[in-house]
Amino acid sequence: MSNQQFSDFLNRPPFANTAVNSKESQPQSPTNDQEPAASPPSEAPAQEDPKKKLLDSITQLGQTNVPQLESNIYCMTIIGQVEGHIQLPPQNKTTKYEHLIPQLVAAEQNSKIEGVLVILNTVGGDVEAGLAIAEMVSSLSKPVVTLVLGGGHSIGVPIAVAGSYSFIAETATMTIHPIRLTGLVIGVPQTFEYLDKMQDRVVSFIARHSKVSEEKFRELMTRTGELTRDIGTNVIGVDAVKYGLIDEVGGLGSALKKLNELIKERKGEESVLQ
Amino acid sequence: MILYSIIPMETVFENMEQVEKQELKEIAVGHATMLIEQTGPFEGKIVRLISPDPQDYLKEQYAPGQKIQFQPEWLA
Numbered sequence: 001m002s003n004q005q006f007s008d009f010l011n012r013p014p015f016a017n018t019a020v021n022s023k024e025s026q027p028q029s030p031t032n033d034q035e036p037a038a039s040p041p042s043e044a045p046a047q048e049d050p051k052k053k054l055l056d057s058i059t060q061l062g063q064t065n066v067p068q069l070e071s072n073i074y075c076m077t078i079i080g081q082v083e084g085h086i087q088l089p090p091q092n093k094t095t096k097y098e099h100l101i102p103q104l105v106a107a108e109q110n111s112k113i114e115g116v117l118v119i120l121n122t123v124g125g126d127v128e129a130g131l132a133i134a135e136m137v138s139s140l141s142k143p144v145v146t147l148v149l150g151g152g153h154s155i156g157v158p159i160a161v162a163g164s165y166s167f168i169a170e171t172a173t174m175t176i177h178p179i180r181l182t183g184l185v186i187g188v189p190q191t192f193e194y195l196d197k198m199q200d201r202v203v204s205f206i207a208r209h210s211k212v213s214e215e216k217f218r219e220l221m222t223r224t225g226e227l228t229r230d231i232g233t234n235v236i237g238v239d240a241v242k243y244g245l246i247d248e249v250g251g252l253g254s255a256l257k258k259l260n261e262l263i264k265e266r267k268g269e270e271s272v273l274q
Numbered sequence: 275m276i277l278y279s280i281i282p283m284e285t286v287f288e289n290m291e292q293v294e295k296q297e298l299k300e301i302a303v304g305h306a307t308m309l310i311e312q313t314g315p316f317e318g319k320i321v322r323l324i325s326p327d328p329q330d331y332l333k334e335q336y337a338p339g340q341k342i343q344f345q346p347e348w349l350a
Contacts, residue, residue, distance in 0.1 A: 074332075081286065086275050089289045098322065099331075099338060106328035124279030155278040177279045198276055 042064070072114040073259060074107040076100065077121075082133065082155055084126025094120070098130035104136045114263045117255060118146045124154025127179065127198055131205065136180060137162040138209055141260035147255040148172045148246065158202055160246065161210040165258050167250040170237040174245065176220045177232030211244030296321070301344045306330050310342060316344050 016216070080093030088094055107113045118137060124130070137144055137159065144163035152160040152168070153175040160166055160174065168174070179199050203221070207214040220233040220243065227234060240246040248254065298309045298321060306325035310318030315330060320340050323330060330336055 081279060081281070084275055087293075088286060089293050091288060092281075092286060102323075102325075102331040106331045109328050109330065123281050125277065127276045127278045130278065133311055151280075153280045175280045178278070179276060180283075195276075202278070 013127060045137070049147045060121070070112065072112060072263070073117055074103075074110075074113045074115070075117045075119065076103060076107075077119045078133070078156070078159060079121050080123065080125075082122060082125030082159075082196055084129030086126075092127070097126075097133055101136055101173055104133075104140065108140050109155060113142065114266075115142055115259045116144045116163075117259055118144060118159070119149045120152045120156050120160055121150040122148060122152060122156040122159070124156055125200065129155075134158040134162040134205060134209075143259060143266055144254060145255050145259040147250075147252065148174065148240075149251075151175070155202070157245070158205045158209070161206055164262055165248070166210070166246045167248050167255045167258070168237050168240050168246040170249055170250055172240075174235045174240055175225065175232060176217065176225070176235060177222055177230060187191060205244055206245070210246070213244075216243060217245075301342075303336075303342070303344070306336070308336075308342065310344070313341070316346065317341060 006015055069107050079096045080095060081088055083092075083094035083096045104116075107116050116137075132171040137146075143165075146163040146166045148156070148160050148166070150169070151173050153173070154177065157174055157176060160168075179195055179202070201215055203217055206212065206217055220235070222231050223233050224231050226232065233241065235245065237249050240251050248258075250258075277286065282338065296311060299312050299318065301308050301310055301318070305327065306323060308320055308324070309322040311321055312318045318341070320336065320338050320342055322338060323336050325331065325336075334340070335342075
């Protein structure tokens with residue numbers, strides 16, 4: 001590889017403006033007359049009109065950036081299994097809690113974000129990871145609207161009720177059932193008391209954050225004859241609202257409308273305080 | 275870990291033994307650390323972002339699954 005070829009190589013993306021590049025190319029430039037032609041003039045793009053810039057990007061890359069709309073709503077989707085401390089095999093679609101939690105921190109801190117929309121279609125998952133997400137959502141100072149689409153089962157239930165206001169699609173379901181005896185902690189089957197405590201954490205969180213009472217929720221959880229060969233209840237859209245678990249039946253439009261209302265309300269409160 | 279899900283445990287943990295270990299590489303990008311799955315000599319796919327600045331987690335180009343170009347140690 002000649003010197004010229006090497007410096008050209010260093011001027012391409014991964015190395016452009018790197019320490020290696022500046023070290024290698026500077027001493028060469030006085031001896032090499034072709035160098036200025038190879039590197040684009042740095043002042044030129046600022047003077048070019050935006051139309052030409054756009055055309056250039058289309059001819060060079062075959063694409064152009066869609067103008068970015070700055071949204072004041074942060075949307076989070078929770079799909080598949082809620083993944084906790086153990087990485088699940090690849091046949092599971094998962095939402096990892098270590099990805100969601102810092103996003104919630106950022107949403108709380110970012111002044112441009114005024115509200116959070118959480119969309120759920122989950123089959124459940126790790127109890128601690130799910131409760132961690134639910135606690136984070138419920139302690140956010142900005143309005144949060146949750147929307148259950150498809151399903152919000154098991155540990156999805158506390159997440160669904162954690163927001164300021166919750167919606168469920170008419171056809172969406174939530175399965176309410178006890179935590180099973182197959183749960184493992186360090187590979188040891190759990191004692192009944194331990195599971196019962198775990199269950200209490202989930203049930204009391206749901207009772208605190210929705211209109212359903214602890215007694216009613218436990219009744220739904222242990223009901224027989226609804227699920228085949230298992231105890232529990234499959235609650236569909238309207239029923240979830242009837243039991244007080246979810247605030248309203250609705251879809252995306254009503255969820256966004258409610259979120260915007262809550263944002264406006266919060267802004268009103270803030271201006272009164274000032 | 276206690277699983278609270280409508281999917282049976284057997285289905286969730288199927289093939290757990292056969293899962294091959296993902297080879298992850300740690301790189302530093304500004305003040306952030308990234309775990310990446312290397313896809314080429316100078317390129318990788320972001321698996322996880324670890325950063326003290328929460329706003330980094332809202333950056334599209336830092337989201338898990340994005341491709342990232344980096345400078346390998348032997349060139350630094």
